[in-house]
Amino acid sequence: MVDSKAVAVETEGTGGSPYYDNVRPLCYSDSDAVLLCFDISRQDIFDSGLKKWRTEILDFCPSTRILLIGCKTDLRTDVCTLMELSNQKQTPITHEQGSAMAKQLGAEAYLECSAFTSEKSIHSVFRTAALACINKLQPLAKPSPTRRLSKRLLHLPSKSELLSSTFKKEKAKSCSVMGVGSDCHMIDVRDPSSPPQRNTNQNKRTLCCPPCPEFFNSAYLFFQYPAFSNEYALETTDGRIAPGVVEQSTRPRSC
Numbered sequence: 001m002v003d004s005k006a007v008a009v010e011t012e013g014t015g016g017s018p019y020y021d022n023v024r025p026l027c028y029s030d031s032d033a034v035l036l037c038f039d040i041s042r043q044d045i046f047d048s049g050l051k052k053w054r055t056e057i058l059d060f061c062p063s064t065r066i067l068l069i070g071c072k073t074d075l076r077t078d079v080c081t082l083m084e085l086s087n088q089k090q091t092p093i094t095h096e097q098g099s100a101m102a103k104q105l106g107a108e109a110y111l112e113c114s115a116f117t118s119e120k121s122i123h124s125v126f127r128t129a130a131l132a133c134i135n136k137l138q139p140l141a142k143p144s145p146t147r148r149l150s151k152r153l154l155h156l157p158s159k160s161e162l163l164s165s166t167f168k169k170e171k172a173k174s175c176s177v178m179g180v181g182s183d184c185h186m187i188d189v190r191d192p193s194s195p196p197q198r199n200t201n202q203n204k205r206t207l208c209c210p211p212c213p214e215f216f217n218s219a220y221l222f223f224q225y226p227a228f229s230n231e232y233a234l235e236t237t238d239g240r241i242a243p244g245v246v247e248q249s250t251r252p253r254s255c
């Protein structure tokens, strides 16, 4: 049920490979909406692939609605993904970049989801697509700074979640904490129950040596006292910084 209406949603998944170029257009006919999905860790697809798909969609079903979907948002906090991206001097696509791209492509909505960590986010994609099909979708609006902030705060993990997070379990692996900036409070992931310390040193500082030097020198969480910030960063062994946002917990999987 969407907006008190029963909406039957029939989906067709298309293959992206050029091998299917002749077959894929068969899926476009009679479609009410196209979900243009990309992996938020793939800058290359984001930069060039999406425009290619838009061109194809416009060729075969010019009046259909397009919804842009940023997939695999769990990878924003996946240490290995961040390391790989950092090695290519990249970071995951942000929500703001996705929204801007949606406007550029003329999409009716920009949504993000993770099949791994949020079933609700997948439901939300299909619900929004259904709303678009019955013309009940609000046009894309640029979020005001206040809305952006409250959206961010909604995703903040609670202190107890953080304290019981895999960071604690993996503390032998991600052992160092650094803080940057005087407003930043930091918490030592080696002892998450310790009170946040105000960072008096404007420069980053490393508190201990890493036991996992092939991946990173340090992992640090920022806390804006009294609220928790959900930003964190990792420093690679050659000094590059991979920033990210904690949405769930962060586990240095390959260590």
Ligand SMILES: Nc1nc2c(ncn2[C@@H]2O[C@H](COP(=O)(O)OP(=O)(O)OP(=O)(O)O)[C@@H](O)[C@H]2O)c(=O)[nH]1
Binding pocket: 013, 014, 015, 016, 071, 072, 073, 074, 075, 113, 114, 115, 116, 117
């Ligand atoms: N981290 C993460 N991986 C995901 C997620 N969703 C899918 N994957 C992985 O991404 C890969 C592709 O997933 P599929 O469901 O096959 O995606 P698809 O669009 O059908 O891909 P094609 O078969 O290439 O058309 C698989 O290895 C999945 O396990 C997600 O939300 N997060």
